[in-house]
Amino acid sequence: MKIDPGNLRRLLGVVLLVAVLALLGLWLAGWTRFLLTVALGESLAVIGVALLMRAGLVSFGQGLFSAVGAYAVAYGMRLWGIHEALLLLAVAVAASTLLAVAIGPLICRYRQIFFAMISLAFSMVLYSILLKFNTATGGSDGMEVTAATVLGYHAAAKALAGVYYYLTLACFGVALFATAAYYASPAGYLARAVRDNEIRLEYLGASVSRETFRAYIFAAALTGLSGGLFALAVGHVSPTLAYWTKSGEFLFAALLGGTSSPIAPVVGTVVFESLNSYLSAYLPNVWQMALGAIMLAIILLMPRGLWSLYERFSARHAA
Amino acid sequence: MERQCFMTFRRVIMAALAATAMASATLVPSSPAAAQTQPQELKIGIVTFLSGAAASPFGIPARNGAEILLESINKGSLPAPYEKKGFGGVKVVPVFMDEASGPDPISAYRRLASSVDFVIGYISSEHCLSVAPAAEEEQKLTVLFDCGTPRIFEDNSYRYVFRTTATAAVDNIAAARYVYSRYPNLKTVSGINQNYAWGQDSWKDFSSAIKSLDSKVKIDAAQFPAIFAGSYSSQISTLLAADPDVIHSSFWGGDAEGLLIQGAPLGLFSRSHVVLTAGEPILHRQGIASLMPSGVVLGARGPHGPLAPENKLDAWFSKAYADRYNTEPAYPSYHMAQAVLGLKAAYEKAQAASHSEHPTTAQVIAAFTHLSFETPSGTITMALGKGHQAVEPAAYGVTKVENGKVTLTDVKRYPVECVNPPEGIKAEDWIARHFPGAKNCPK
Structure with missing residues (x-):
């Protein structure tokens, strides 16, 4: 098999990034590392949202898959007694992918506001189900997710957060590389062409519905993984994961970071969650207002996201 | 070609470095919490809703209750049996946090727990349920003050978690x-x-x-x-x-x-x-x-x-609260008073038992378990949940x-x-x- 030199380069980049983050994990204090665990896990959902935006599809209901992934982990533990994190994450990805396969053909027929609204509707349906069937789901109080083993290794309570950081980092690395490879693949380019001109794409002999469906499933799998990682790290799942504000946060982090590179949404998420955390710590009474003002300023000054800063910088130096 | 290859490689490295710089710029490690042995003051994290729909009826009355109580405790102006200044002579400092803080309740809790000696908080049952296991992991004495779900101590038992109010x-x-x-x-x-x-x-x-x-x-x-x-x-x-x-x-x-x-x-x-x-x-x-x-x-x-029953503590509390905030204290203020006074009683009992001005968390936990203490709402006993859950x-x-x-x-x-x-x-x-x-x- 011939290895694409582009992919080799991407792999190298991802390995380098993961290695740096792994070293960072040794140096960071407990809660900052936890914050980074949550942010990196969540960034996979944001990558999913950005991936759809790249194909011209704005999802306002990505929380659906995040909740499915998280509850899959909770139920996998409770009903089937699975206590291996990797297996639980596999269940999370499988559940969200299956759901995407089931509802994708319907949702992917819509565009623009209609796509946003119907994706929102599906996530709110799940939210209502989780809320209403409270004897099976724990209702709004949610369900506990106890400590899982990682590759059979049972970490002590004190070390668990560290183990989950490296687990999240490993999943993050795999997902980031898969996204980068997808973006550079013919399918990735075709998805981008869907946004530019669907009719022309059909004339070229490609199938618009197939490309959007593929993007939708890929995004769902990433988001399901993100939800599973969140459930493990936080140790609790609740229906708010499927609530529209959560999907709105994903969308916002994607806009904040930008959609041109797979790493851009990651930057967006880490910045968004760090701001969230620090502002609420230092300005407990007005943190939401401060967060809103900063976000507004960033979006107004950098409509293409934070990543456009780097692009501008690298373009100047390449010239 | 070689130049191009170099360029792309450089871009990859730049990308990695940019992301790391971004991460490390925002994620500065905090200094470890003050050593347990000789605190000049005790920091108490107070978590209630300071924003959202639950702030006005619950969060703010509870926050105000904590503020007036801790200030008066430092002055030593409470009636018996709480006339000692501070927690047995040690000054107490509140660190207020919005319960709606981001990015999620657990990240916010862990951040707070890293910089305080004790945590008192949580109105939402969902938050209580998710914070309790995190408190065990952080080994931080955490007093749940208002949430109502019985699930916390009925489904689990905790060492570091107490709830000074009865279930709904x-x-x-x-x-x-x-x-x-x-x-x-x-x-x-x-x-x-x-x-x-x-x-x-x-x-x-x-x-x-x-x-x-x-x-x-x-x-x-x-x-x-x-x-x-x-x-x-x-x-x-x-x-x-x-x-x-x-x-x-x-x-x-x-x-x-x-x-x-x-x-x-x-x-x-x-x-x-x-x-x-x-x-x-x-x-x-x-x-x-x-x-x-x-x-x-x-x-x-x-x-x-x-x-509330008639007692000196309630007379003092409702007057002090009304004088300061121009309104009567509501029940969340009372729930907060139970948590603050319970912790003070436990801390002072631990001081007496350990003959030390600065008991360890384990000693405070031992003193808190099955404790009975006076509050504006009467005597509260930690009778359930192996001595961690109050009956009222x-x-x-x-x-x-x-x-x-x-x-x-x-x-x-x-x-x-x-x-x-x-x-x-x-x-x-x-x-x-x-x-x-x-x-x-x-x-």
């Missing part, structure tokens, strides 16, 4: 007992509760307690509007049509006020006896309190506010409007053993099994 099941058992003895010809009962755990659990406990007291009572037309729905006209119409003897509601905040404003003109409060289990904060809302009609059964989630007496009264002022009359007090399940029995089962062991219930 107690409120609803007492409410059922109150209406059952007050309205002897009770035939039909209905309810309007918010469609989330608090409302669902409250209704389940209340309706099954009524059934347990008298299986002939008909339960009918229970309504579950969405939380913060704002408009309840269709539910009010259904309840008016069903015309039950008693309507139970655990509505709080804007929802409770909305029900009052929309239901009273339609005769909801005059045709049926309405029970508001968490209705007491309405009495402290200017402009809304005057809308409260006579004859509403009102609870305060325990003997708090106008239902309950009290209900009926509103009476005179000269535009609302008072509570026909107040009945339910001693601890009448409304709290004994250790080892879940509240749900205790209700279903007709309250085995319940005694001293008022007629």
Whole structure:
């Protein structure tokens, strides 16, 4: 098999990034590392949202898959007694992918506001189900997710957060590389062409519905993984994961970071969650207002996201 | 070609470095928490809603309660048995945090826990349930002060977690007992509760307690509007049509006020006896309190506010609070007082037991377990959950409007053993099994 030199380069980049983050994990204090665990896990959902935006599809209901992934982990533990994190994450990805396969053909027929609204509707349906069937789901109080083993290794309570950081980092690395490879693949380019001109794409002999469906499933799998990682790290799942504000946060982090590179949404998420955390710590009474003002300023000054800063910088130096 | 290759490689490295720089710029490691042995002062994280719908009825009264108490504790101006300055001479400093803080309650909790000695907080049951395991991991003594779900110590046991207030099941058992003895010809009962755990659990406990007291009572037309729905006209119409003897509601905040404003003109409060289990904060809302009609059964989630027993601590607390904030303390302020005073009592007991001004967390935990301590709401005992969960007496009264002022009359007090399940029995089962062991219930 011939290895694409582009992919080799991407792999190298991802390995380098993961290695740096792994070293960072040794140096960071407990809660900052936890914050980074949550942010990196969540960034996979944001990558999913950005991936759809790249194909011209704005999802306002990505929380659906995040909740499915998280509850899959909770139920996998409770009903089937699975206590291996990797297996639980596999269940999370499988559940969200299956759901995407089931509802994708319907949702992917819509565009623009209609796509946003119907994706929102599906996530709110799940939210209502989780809320209403409270004897099976724990209702709004949610369900506990106890400590899982990682590759059979049972970490002590004190070390668990560290183990989950490296687990999240490993999943993050795999997902980031898969996204980068997808973006550079013919399918990735075709998805981008869907946004530019669907009719022309059909004339070229490609199938618009197939490309959007593929993007939708890929995004769902990433988001399901993100939800599973969140459930493990936080140790609790609740229906708010499927609530529209959560999907709105994903969308916002994607806009904040930008959609041109797979790493851009990651930057967006880490910045968004760090701001969230620090502002609420230092300005407990007005943190939401401060967060809103900063976000507004960033979006107004950098409509293409934070990543456009780097692009501008690298373009100047390449010239 | 070589140049291009170099360029792309450089871009990859730049990307990695940019991301790391971004991460490390924002994620500066904090200094480790002050060593346990010689603190100049004790930092106490206080977590309540400072934003959102639960801030005004619960979060702010609780926060204010903590502020006035800790300030007075440092001055040593509390009545006995809390006249010692600080926590046994050690100054206490509050660190306030919004319960709605981002990115998620656990990240926010861990951040707070890293910089304080103790945490007191949490109004939302969902937050309590998720924070408790995190407290164990962080090994940080955490006092849950207001959330109502019995699941915390019924489904699990914790070493570092305490709850100084009774569960919501107690409120609803007492409410059922109150209406059952007050309205002897009770035939039909209905309810309007918010469609989330608090409302669902409250209704389940209340309706099954009524059934347990008298299986002939008909339960009918229970309504579950969405939380913060704002408009309840269709539910009010259904309840008016069903015309039950008693309507139970655990509505709080804007929802409770909305029900009052929309239901009273339609005769909801005059045709049926309405029970508001968490209705007491309405009495402290200017402009809304005057809308409260006579004859509403009102609870305060325990003997708090106008239902508090007469004692020196309550006299001091309500006066100090009213002087400072120009309003009476509501029940969340009392719940906060229970948490703060419980922690102070435990800390001072641990000091005495360890002959040290600065006991370790383990010593404070040992002192807190099964502790009985005085509060403005009477004596609180940590009797359940292996000594980590408080039992509380309950009290209900009926509103009476005179000269535009609302008072509570026909107040009945339910001693601890009448409304709290004994250790080892879940509240749900205790209700279903007709309250085995319940005694001293008022007629």
